[in-house]
Amino acid sequence: MTSSRMDTAAPPNATASRAQRREQTRQQILDAARALFADRGYLETTIRAIAQRAGVDPALVMQHFGAKSALFDAVSGIAITLDDALEGPPEQLGERLLRHALADVDRKEDRTMPVLRSMLTHPEAAHAVRCAIVNPETSPWTRVLAGPDADRRSALIGTLVLGVLVARYMVHIPGVADAPAERLVELLGPCLRPLVMAGLPPGLAAADGALEALAEAENARAAAAAQVDEYARTALAAGASYGDIGRVLGMSRQAARKRWPNAQDEAS
Known part of the structure; x- marks a missing residue:
């Protein structure tokens, strides 16, 4: 058996004071209104629907807030602090x-x-x-x-x-x-x-643009260096010598061996 939203509303605390029960009812109405306004918008949300969801009589909604517009003001707001x-x-x-x-x-x-x-x-x-x-x-x-x-x-x-x-x-x-x-x-x-x-200011904009270009260039340099490492190790694994690598890259045989130590040993 299905139950309505009114059936699921929290019952008032029998031991609470009258003021506490009134505040509890007010909070139930606010919670119901907040959910319905968010789901349906202002135009499609009615006092009767809010009362049904809160589990109270529609007259209580009006007693607490007076009008739908006042209830909307109580639950809404874009309080974005930027x-x-x-x-x-x-x-x-x-x-x-x-x-x-x-x-x-x-x-x-x-x-x-x-x-x-x-x-x-x-x-x-x-x-x-x-x-x-x-x-x-x-x-x-x-x-x-x-x-x-x-x-x-x-x-x-x-x-x-x-x-x-x-x-x-x-x-x-x-x-x-x-x-x-x-x-x-x-x-x-x-x-x-x-x-x-x-x-x-033009100077600041130019500086920011130059720094952004510098960062892009550094990223490209790092990517190219990684690719050189990959190709050098591939060539060494295929049988090229450190001298061959050095001649292609314009460095000495010793510098190539220092940059890719044991590459030939790892390939064998």
């Missing part, structure tokens, strides 16, 4: 913002999803999202970007991050919803860099 995402190399600000936003939703999904689910149908939810994107108090990256169109670039950064959240947690787009968060950061972070770097 101040710590500002610390680090300026060109990686986009990566840090995206990483932080994904982690915040994962930690506080029951607080964030009601707003995301309702932002297209409820003015207060839409306002909360706008504040999270462009309000300097809640989106501190708007205070650190400089240069032309800084406000617009800030809004675009927030918009792109919001789009990732919608695709991952609401629309469940394959490849986004099931991807590790860090992989999304690796792929999308560089796409945000033009919006971040546009306001940096």
Whole structure:
């Protein structure tokens, strides 16, 4: 036999005081509302459905909160604190913002999803999202970007991050919803860099570009050195002498033997 949500609601504690029972009822209503707003959004969630899930009379919901809008305000909010995402190399600000936003939703999904689910149908939810994107108090990256169109670039950064959240947690787009968060950061972070770097002083931007090029060159050098080692050992195993290897690489026989000691012995 199946049971309704009302059957599964925790019964009031008989030994609790009236104030404690009232607080317990209020918390049951909040828990039910938070789950339904996150699952259905503001428009599709009714007071009757909240009451049924909480195991209380609908009149009690109105008694505690007065209206659905007040109940929504009590359970929702995008309280993403991004101040710590500002610390680090300026060109990686986009990566840090995206990483932080994904982690915040994962930690506080029951607080964030009601707003995301309702932002297209409820003015207060839409306002909360706008504040999270462009309000300097809640989106501190708007205070650190400089240069032309800084406000617009800030809004675009927030918009792109919001789009990732919608695709991952609401629309469940394959490849986004099931991807590790860090992989999304690796792929999308560089796409945000033009919006971040546009306001940096030319010298800093040039230095960052030079350092990035240097890192790429070092990675290429290391890969090439590993390949030289592999081919040298293969040649030695096939019967080439250290003198042969030295002539190809422009080094002495002794230097080749020192770099690949015992390679011929290992092959025999």
